[in-house]
Amino acid sequence: MSRQLPLFFVLISVVFAFGHNAFGQSIMVGPDEKFEKQVLSLPYAFYNENFGLAGAYVYAVTGYPQKQAALISTAMAGTNGSALAFLMGRDLQMPLIDRLFLDAVFQAGYFQDSDIYTDGNPHYADERAGSNDSDQNDYVTSDGGWDNFFRLRFKYLLPMGHGRDTIINTQVVDQGLLVKGATGGESWNPFTSGLTYVELKPFYRLQQIRSDELRENVKTNGLEVSLFRDNRDFRFNPSKGSAIRLKWNRDFGWFNSSESWTAVDTEIDKYFSLGESDWFRQRVLAFDFWTSYSPTWNVKDNGDIEHRPPTFAGATLGGLWRMRGYPSQRFSDKAAIYYAAEYRMIPRWNPFENWDWIQKYVGVQWLQFVPFVEVGRVAPDWGVERLHEDMKWDAGLGLRLWAKGIVVRIDSAVSDEGFGVQMMVAQPFQF
Numbered sequence: 001m002s003r004q005l006p007l008f009f010v011l012i013s014v015v016f017a018f019g020h021n022a023f024g025q026s027i028m029v030g031p032d033e034k035f036e037k038q039v040l041s042l043p044y045a046f047y048n049e050n051f052g053l054a055g056a057y058v059y060a061v062t063g064y065p066q067k068q069a070a071l072i073s074t075a076m077a078g079t080n081g082s083a084l085a086f087l088m089g090r091d092l093q094m095p096l097i098d099r100l101f102l103d104a105v106f107q108a109g110y111f112q113d114s115d116i117y118t119d120g121n122p123h124y125a126d127e128r129a130g131s132n133d134s135d136q137n138d139y140v141t142s143d144g145g146w147d148n149f150f151r152l153r154f155k156y157l158l159p160m161g162h163g164r165d166t167i168i169n170t171q172v173v174d175q176g177l178l179v180k181g182a183t184g185g186e187s188w189n190p191f192t193s194g195l196t197y198v199e200l201k202p203f204y205r206l207q208q209i210r211s212d213e214l215r216e217n218v219k220t221n222g223l224e225v226s227l228f229r230d231n232r233d234f235r236f237n238p239s240k241g242s243a244i245r246l247k248w249n250r251d252f253g254w255f256n257s258s259e260s261w262t263a264v265d266t267e268i269d270k271y272f273s274l275g276e277s278d279w280f281r282q283r284v285l286a287f288d289f290w291t292s293y294s295p296t297w298n299v300k301d302n303g304d305i306e307h308r309p310p311t312f313a314g315a316t317l318g319g320l321w322r323m324r325g326y327p328s329q330r331f332s333d334k335a336a337i338y339y340a341a342e343y344r345m346i347p348r349w350n351p352f353e354n355w356d357w358i359q360k361y362v363g364v365q366w367l368q369f370v371p372f373v374e375v376g377r378v379a380p381d382w383g384v385e386r387l388h389e390d391m392k393w394d395a396g397l398g399l400r401l402w403a404k405g406i407v408v409r410i411d412s413a414v415s416d417e418g419f420g421v422q423m424m425v426a427q428p429f430q431f
Helices: 007-012 356-362
Strands: 026-029 038-048 052-062 070-078 083-093 100-111 114-116 140-142 145-157 169-174 177-180 195-210 215-232 241-251 261-273 280-293 315-317 331-333 335-347 364-379 392-403 406-415 418-425
Touching (some): 315 364, 356 364
Antiparallel strands (some): 052 070, 215 241, 261 280, 335 364, 364 392
């Protein structure tokens, strides 16, 4: 089974709180079109190989301090010495500028036994860890280290399409499906359909690697600039429409950064509704394409690489979002390409309706079964022919729930390197 990096444990801890989609803002109301603030305050326990036996507490509130906003916090500590604190604010409308919103994420964590696909394993001195042909055991295991980060995404909604006259949309949801208030999917024309954002995201991350083979502090900070057109009808679970994102990342090498670097990427996804059937309330075909390139990546005469993004940034495949049959950040290089297809089916059957005592806490309104396939690869340069040779693949089945107004996702997949299970909030595309 795939071993995941620490961020997984942060996000899965708020699965039954509130999701964090990075784009758009709306107020969800029930069929009676009445809004209700939701609060979650819950201690819990869990076990995994990174934390051991752990105790945790989560507090989250949606609809505060504004109806479209949410605040989420959690803290946890385990018997093997891992611990973290996490805080997130979502869709916070800025004062004085009505069209400007903020998503803020902060984490301070100390983690044991994390597998990181970076050079340093002496058994694989003649290959570069994470390359397309690298061995699956070419990683170092960090015996303990800090992983701290923050991200501040400022999102400015342009006055066009569905955002021309309405800044914060109201969407009517009945049993987890959108019935009124679609924010896209009506036309390809961005001036008549969808939401378009210009985004700026300052970021910082420190990842410490402490192993017998490698002791390193990976520090990066900089700015992400992106243009995002969200032409999906319902961002949490689209049934029609599309989205495209163009992104530029730059670490300028300032403030004690490990190294300066640049990465650019593009993601496009498309959805086709197949309607209802006798067995299913909703059937949707979903497709995704993503590619990334680092123009600053430079291989020196001695083989060392300068001005490359960290392994957790840039052209990276594997883990929660892309190539789910592989461990997190399994592949990384100067360039990458990725394709995915999913068949999302929501049956009319919902066993949670028979368990009132569980529904009181989790509020599951639908289950979704999702067979999917993925192909992709990383490469030392961007070229159509190179990127479509010797591609990696996986295939799997996902089980997803609409719980407390969010999508809870459990995806299992098989690849040529084994079997992986990814658990997360939100659908995998355009997170």
